[in-house]
Amino acid sequence: MRFVIAALYACGCVDLSEPPGWVAADDYINTAVECRQTADPGACERIRTAWDRNYTDALSGSYDAQRTISFCLSTGCEQAIREDRTLGCAWRLVISGSGHPEAGETDTADRAHFCGPDMLDQQARTEAQAQSETLLKMLRKTS
Template identity: 35%
Template sequence: MLKFLLALSVSALFVSPVEATDLYPATKACVPGKPHCERWTTEFKRSLALAQKGDHVAQQTVAFCLSSGCHGAVAINRVASCSWHLIIVNSGAATVLDRSNLRNTCRPMTRAQKDEARALSGELIRKLYNRALVESDQM
């Protein structure tokens, strides 16, 4: 166990610096002919603001849009999506589906991507829930 913790702490040193924009991405400009894009742009911005305040459903919407693109409204970012799934699972209100979404989004990523997702979500978890990120073996 001590070797694992040491390896984990050393690997954290090699993660690139975290940018706030990685967790709070901008929406994309909608392409003409995509009828749902503008609606999803508005919904994503609204959900992002609520998600940052701890709204569970809004957090699910943000994580979903970051993994699917929401009809071209949001740039797909698997690391940010994984970060939001970690936040959801650490919320205390997570469902079985939330845990499944965490596994499906995060497991295919590299170790470095997972470390980056943990770093991105850690600060917001401390802000929202006043505690540290609970390490998950589901990733």
């Protein structure tokens, strides 16, 4: 049995970096754009290189990583990450709903901006709220 599990992991057939139910970190990479095509190729590469670690840390409850994930989903971070403003807002709601002791006025302002009407319509804000509730439940299961 150990051999089968080791073989599945070695071939890449099984990804153990994200807990079950989570989307793989690589699924958020913006494959439509090569970093060399962006305004700042170095920044794009650094963001992509750090993405897997930030995503894994965010799933583990890291405040800083959750802020990074939220920002990149909301903005695309130098086109390195596939922009998903609704999910970016959902992570902002997770940050405010997690009770992080580090959370403060900047997070409140970011939530107002990235979840506000300049970024999302009412339907997207409703979807973000529902997504944040799901994310919070999933985070509690992995903690």
